[in-house]
Amino acid sequence: MSQPDAATEPADAPAPTPFHRLADYAAIPRVGGLALSRDGRLVIAVQTLDPEKKKWVSALWEVDPEGRRPAHRLTRSAPGESSPAWAPDGSLLFTSARPDPEATADKNGEPKPALWALPPGGGEARLVLARTGGVAGFAVAADSGHVAVLASTMPGAADAEADEARRKERKDAGVSAVLHESYPVRFWDHDLGPAVSHVYWLGQVPPEVPAGTAGEPPELRDLTPEAGPPHGAGDEISLSPDGRLLARSEDVPDGPAGRRSRLVLQDTATGETRVLVDDPLADIHGGAFSPDGRSLVCVREAMSTYAEPPDYTLLLVDVESGRASDLTAGFDRWPSAPQFSADGSTVYFLADDDGRHAIFRVDLDGGQPVRLTEDGAYSDLQVARDGSALFALRSGYDSPAVPVRVDPTAERQQPVVLPNPGTIERLPGRLEEVEAVAADGARVQSWLVLPEGASADNPAPLLLWIHGGPLMSWNSWSWRWCPWVLAARGYAVLMPNPALSQGFGQDFVRRGWGEWGGAPYTDLMTAVDAVVERPDIDADRTAAMGGSFGGYMANWVATQTDRFRAIVTHASLWDLDAFTGTTDAAYYWEKEWGDPLREPKRYEQNSPHRFADAIRTPMLVIHGDKDYRVPIGEGLRLWYDLQKRGVPSKFLYFPDENHWVLTPGNTGVWYETVIAFLAEHVLGEEWQRPELV
Numbered sequence: 001m002s003q004p005d006a007a008t009e010p011a012d013a014p015a016p017t018p019f020h021r022l023a024d025y026a027a028i029p030r031v032g033g034l035a036l037s038r039d040g041r042l043v044i045a046v047q048t049l050d051p052e053k054k055k056w057v058s059a060l061w062e063v064d065p066e067g068r069r070p071a072h073r074l075t076r077s078a079p080g081e082s083s084p085a086w087a088p089d090g091s092l093l094f095t096s097a098r099p100d101p102e103a104t105a106d107k108n109g110e111p112k113p114a115l116w117a118l119p120p121g122g123g124e125a126r127l128v129l130a131r132t133g134g135v136a137g138f139a140v141a142a143d144s145g146h147v148a149v150l151a152s153t154m155p156g157a158a159d160a161e162a163d164e165a166r167r168k169e170r171k172d173a174g175v176s177a178v179l180h181e182s183y184p185v186r187f188w189d190h191d192l193g194p195a196v197s198h199v200y201w202l203g204q205v206p207p208e209v210p211a212g213t214a215g216e217p218p219e220l221r222d223l224t225p226e227a228g229p230p231h232g233a234g235d236e237i238s239l240s241p242d243g244r245l246l247a248r249s250e251d252v253p254d255g256p257a258g259r260r261s262r263l264v265l266q267d268t269a270t271g272e273t274r275v276l277v278d279d280p281l282a283d284i285h286g287g288a289f290s291p292d293g294r295s296l297v298c299v300r301e302a303m304s305t306y307a308e309p310p311d312y313t314l315l316l317v318d319v320e321s322g323r324a325s326d327l328t329a330g331f332d333r334w335p336s337a338p339q340f341s342a343d344g345s346t347v348y349f350l351a352d353d354d355g356r357h358a359i360f361r362v363d364l365d366g367g368q369p370v371r372l373t374e375d376g377a378y379s380d381l382q383v384a385r386d387g388s389a390l391f392a393l394r395s396g397y398d399s400p401a402v403p404v405r406v407d408p409t410a411e412r413q414q415p416v417v418l419p420n421p422g423t424i425e426r427l428p429g430r431l432e433e434v435e436a437v438a439a440d441g442a443r444v445q446s447w448l449v450l451p452e453g454a455s456a457d458n459p460a461p462l463l464l465w466i467h468g469g470p471l472m473s474w475n476s477w478s479w480r481w482c483p484w485v486l487a488a489r490g491y492a493v494l495m496p497n498p499a500l501s502q503g504f505g506q507d508f509v510r511r512g513w514g515e516w517g518g519a520p521y522t523d524l525m526t527a528v529d530a531v532v533e534r535p536d537i538d539a540d541r542t543a544a545m546g547g548s549f550g551g552y553m554a555n556w557v558a559t560q561t562d563r564f565r566a567i568v569t570h571a572s573l574w575d576l577d578a579f580t581g582t583t584d585a586a587y588y589w590e591k592e593w594g595d596p597l598r599e600p601k602r603y604e605q606n607s608p609h610r611f612a613d614a615i616r617t618p619m620l621v622i623h624g625d626k627d628y629r630v631p632i633g634e635g636l637r638l639w640y641d642l643q644k645r646g647v648p649s650k651f652l653y654f655p656d657e658n659h660w661v662l663t664p665g666n667t668g669v670w671y672e673t674v675i676a677f678l679a680e681h682v683l684g685e686e687w688q689r690p691e692l693v
């Protein structure tokens with residue numbers, strides 16, 4: 001089945017949906033962060049294309065929590081606004097790299113995010129705090145309104161002036177080098193050091209000064225003067241409601257080239273610090289205070305070993321004594337993002353469950369967690385202060401993220417969608433949930449997107465999409481991997497959750513632990529086998545695609561079977577040994593794979609590069625040079641190995657994208673190139689080279 005690509009039709013012909021034309025797709029508003037005030041005002045961050053269509057820019061919009069009035073835009077600036085949080089007086093704090101209208105000169109050079117406040121009654125936002133290295137994040141105390149900020153700081157800089165002077169010294173001397181004495185040295189897409197993150201106490205947001213008057217820069221107190229490489233004071237902070245205590249997850253050395261995180265508590269008046277939860281066998285993070293500030297709930301992530309995958313649970317911690325108890329013992333899912341209820345008697349949290357990312361509730365006085373939502377994937381959970389409602393962002397394959405209201409007392413509910421600028425009116429096809437049974441009896445759940453018109457008379461070509469992680473699952477909307485863009489071009493897209501996927505229990509993860517080429521691969525084939533039996537799917541025209549771990553698996557598929565007509569592999573792992581030594585956090589992988597020198601077995605059995613000679617399927621390799629998670633060496637070596645063997649292949653290389661392709665222009669050519677490659681090999685059409693690459 002082939003459908004005309006609206007992109008090739010006259011530009012003024014109306015497209016049936018925004019997924020038919022990549023320009024329309026890029027222009028869909030994208031809803032991000034959500035924040036609820038104590039008096040029930042709701043704000044979301046919405047990304048739209050800038051006038052030049054070179055980047056997506058985020059602005060803050062107010063949403064009616066009752067769902068009666070349309071959302072309206074609160075902020076407007078070229079660099080955009082993000083990370084909204086309400087202060088108890090009703091002012092709205094956010095970060096933005098917008099210029100300060102009061103500033104006489106731009107001391108900072110390249111604009112960096114600063115802390116801004118919009119007054120309670122609306123009007124002009126004002127600059128609260130700027131730092132040369134930018135404001136990386138902040139926390140507001142729910143009752144007192146005290147503020148703590150995260151800012152990157154040069155070693156030994158006691159104040160903002162010294163920090164600025166040290167940065168200038170390096171710049172003037174043309175020095176960008178960093179001397180490391182600990183592991184790791186990079187994170188995601190940036191180098192670590194020499195500046196590291198510090199936590200500063202701002203206290204109350206200083207009052208506004210009359211227009212035209214130069215206010216004194218606010219006084220900051222460094223709560224973490226000892227913060228050092230590689231990660232400084234971390235990037236996760238929360239304040240007790242009265243602002244007296246600050247909890248943060250702190251990164252500490254754990255064996256040679258290893259790290260783990262622990263929870264520390266600081267007295268914000270004295271800076272005195274004590275370790276609240278430190279477990280040599282676990283990472284501790286995500287601390288949230290109870291409304292009375294006497295307890296904390298946090299996530300304990302039992303570290304994986306060669307034999308066992310990680311496991312997660314929620315800890316309820318007494319702030320005074322540090323005594324911790326397991327709130328979700330026996331719950332065979334991985335809880336995250338916990339929040340107390342308004343009266344402190346319950347904790348709400350999120351967890352992957354059966355192809356969903358649901359909201360759960362667990363009572364402090366015992367009992368098993370209860371699932372509150374039926375379908376969809378939730379994030380940005382907010383608890384109303386009067387206990388009447390929860391607010392969150394909900395997405396799924398039926399919708400991108402939209403703000404919703406959730407009843408805290410109802411189970412397995414469909415939430416109320418609140419008016420917002422990101423709702424999609426029509427999708428180019430339909431969504432089904434399907435399942436298959438593996439040889440060992442395990443159930444393999446999948447999402448199947450079907451294009452309009454797919455039928456026995458007009459069976460759709462099939463794309464197998466393989467998720468990354470691998471410890472995650474297909475359950476939420478992704479703008480980077482949006483199946484509807486392919487459905488609008490006539491493809492069915494199968495998104496299976498094979499062994500190692502989250503939300504199906506610990507045993508389901510164990511099935512694939514250390515054996516990526518085993519059950520995770522055979523589960524995917526089981527899912528494909530079941531779907532190609534359907535009359536509305538064309539079993540002869542299929543392709544496999546994946547990114548990151550999904551790219552690993554796409555490579556593995558290429559070495560194991562010739563059943564697909566094409567393979568697309570993005571940011572993929574090719575040589576597991578080389579990858580483990582060069583990724584930004586080797587310790588994350590070494591636990592599962594073992595020391596590459598002393599325990600080579602798993603590397604040898606599961607590394608696709610060792611089976612390169614078996615590849616016959618045409619491959620599209622995609623990689624970004626700023627990818628420090630799966631470094632570019634993986635893509636380069638894969639490309640070389642394919643070229644040496646004469647495998648029909650193409651390499652879409654992004655010199656300045658990271659693990660993800662994020663700019664509108666590059667996103668457009670990503671989809672264009674993938675669509676052209678699939679059209680050639682799956683649909684048998686002539687190769688059409690995308691114009692701009």
Ligand SMILES: CSCC[C@H](NC(C)=O)C(=O)N[C@@H](C)C(=O)N[C@@H](CO)C(=O)O
Pocket residue numbers: 468469470471472547548549550585588629630659
């Ligand atoms: C919770 S999934 C594990 C994430 C993993 N973390 C580290 C420290 O390496 C990771 O980044 N895995 C990548 C190889 C990957 O597959 N990433 C996927 C999912 O995050 C992606 O789409 O980028």
